[in-house]
Amino acid sequence: AQSVTQLGSHVSVSEGALVLLRCNYSSSVPPYLFWYVQYPNQGLQLLLKYTSAATLVKGINGFEAEFKKSETSFHLTKPSAHMSDAAEYFCAVRPGGNEKLTFGTGTRLTIIP
């Protein structure tokens, strides 16, 4: 069975500072990994996904994530935070050949002016 752990349910960073949101996964087969963002009162929007191609994945809005198999991690980063980045971020894993997507509990990102 697969699972996802997001360390830190709340993260606060200053505007212009580095954003780092952590995600660790467990999967018995090579996984597909996703980051979704949810802005207030909206559904989930795909930020980026890893599908066994390049380990460093670039997404929308300047975000990127690096797949590290040895660490079973897929942390999300952005070099410089904007106020508009304030949202909840979800990491998700789906084992190859399986349609079931398992989500983490989410990390709420707050940007300090």
Added chain:
Amino acid sequence: ETGVTQTPRHLVMGMTNKKSLKCEQHLGHNAMYWYKQSAKKPLELMFVYNFKEQTENNSVPSRFSPECPNSSHLFLHLHTLQPEDSALYLCASSQGRTVSSGNTIYFGEGSWLTVV
């Protein structure tokens, strides 16, 4: 306009009411999903449909009854719900069962349900 549209966006219902949530996807996908999002809990997959056939029921109580008349429409019929069923219900769709690099799951904006 998003590719996945959900109505209503907000619904308040009593425990004895019968109501339905509707989802429509305009992406040409053949798999559709219902997820439940409660505060401080991970998103919970409820149902999966692929080519109109239910392929997964994640031990959901029978007071939730899904219906998928075609690959573009998905309903969630609600009957005799409990206050703890209050949550955001998210519909999603994807290209299909076979996982490939294109099989991203796309979400609607959700239906906020309050059971009183």
